[in-house]
Amino acid sequence: MSDKQNEFQLVLQGDKHDIDAKVLSETINNFDNLIAELNIELKPEYPISLRVQTFKEGSFEILFALFADPNINSTLFSLLSKDNLAIAGNIISTLADLISIKQFLGGEKPKTITKTGHNQTKIENNKGEVKVINSKTGDIIFNNPTINVTINNTFQTIENETNVKGIKFQSLANEKEVLIPKAEFENVIKSDPKLLEKEIAERIEPARTITKENVSLSIFKIVFDEKYKWIFVDAEGQKISATIKDKDFFERVKKNELYFTNGDIIIAKLEISQEYNEIAKTYENRGYTVIEIKDVKHQPTQTKLHS
Incomplete structure (x- = not known):
């Protein structure tokens, strides 16, 4: 796992060390769209770009890094400013939480959603399990159809690669890695916490x-x-x-x-x-x-x- 706060790894788990070029390009493009949308949601005044750092041997590891616009001194990550790295860390942590919530709900609507105060929201799934998340993350997963559809597209793309047996999302920004075996992809793809796909399409502004x-x-x-x-x-x-x-x-x-x-x-x-x-x-x-x-x-x- 990367030890930098502005980096995260996506591991496509499997026995092979190669991957279909279209699957790779579409996966990177989907994550680029997710970061751009989260940038708008969380900190639009600080433009962020997603860069692919390197490919590592293992299953198939992609190292992503978030960087600020280098022409704006106040947001230059190379200065190692605590505040600037915190912005990157917040975006990465939120993305990990969103993927984790999709897995947690397993393609079904939440049983209950409760705002508990202290900027937190409690979600209960239909198995009776409870997950406490940041309120802003809850607002994004329940009200941003673009992010929901893009996460779905990401898993749909990766599912088509026969050599991939699951994915692992890990970073310094989130305490626990998100591990999703391929058998759960279908639930993540079909899941939308509140709305059916048709309803999502109707909510997306043209x-x-x-x-x-x-x-x-x-x-x-x-x-x-x-x-x-x-x-x-x-x-x-x-x-x-x-x-x-x-x-x-x-x-x-x-x-x-x-x-x-x-x-x-x-x-x-x-x-x-x-x-x-x-x-x-x-x-x-x-x-x-x-x-x-x-x-x-x-x-x-x-x-x-x-x-």
Whole structure:
């Protein structure tokens, strides 16, 4: 098991040391979607990315690590800040709890759900067993259909790999490893704590808008007319076009209080329009709007460029 708070391991248990490429890619993609959704639920102001660290011999071990956007000093994990590592640990611990709850309920609705105070929720399954969880985790598992469907998709994908006999989820962030044998996959896949799959589909919004704080965007194309879109490169290396709605930013540019050029990085409050993809069972980004520019980080040497 990793000894770092921002890492977790997913072990696909079995006798073989190889795996179908499609199963591997879809599993990694599903976990990437889960981390992104949990980031929105738990700490949207701190953008987090999921990275695959290494593959280890054993059954088939995948080492994941969560990192903050390296352009934002206040959230840089390499600084080993206690608070920043706690954010990663909280996301990983919550993910482990969500998988554990799905296993605990075994494909059935909970018998009782009781909020006990002290930020805790008590769940009783139909076998009379009781599990006490963090209230926020309970809110996510019962009210976030995207996370439920993505966990289901993950187990459905892994179930198709004949060499896998079970999975093990372990990290420093959660005290106990989550161990699920393949015989229990079917219950995890069909389980939704409160709703049938049809009801989940009805609850998923076809379109939504999310807001992220402190997003770093590298300037690729500058447009001084407020009506047109700028082009940026995000932390994942993807080009995006976005309208800037920050009027104060343009006023400061006109007064020569700000200067910038291609390659500079803005730290922004970013609004993202998303549409739900029924095939991929996840939200896709469709449009971007910069609501506020909080800072401009310049390249070491540059020529000033402004209106």
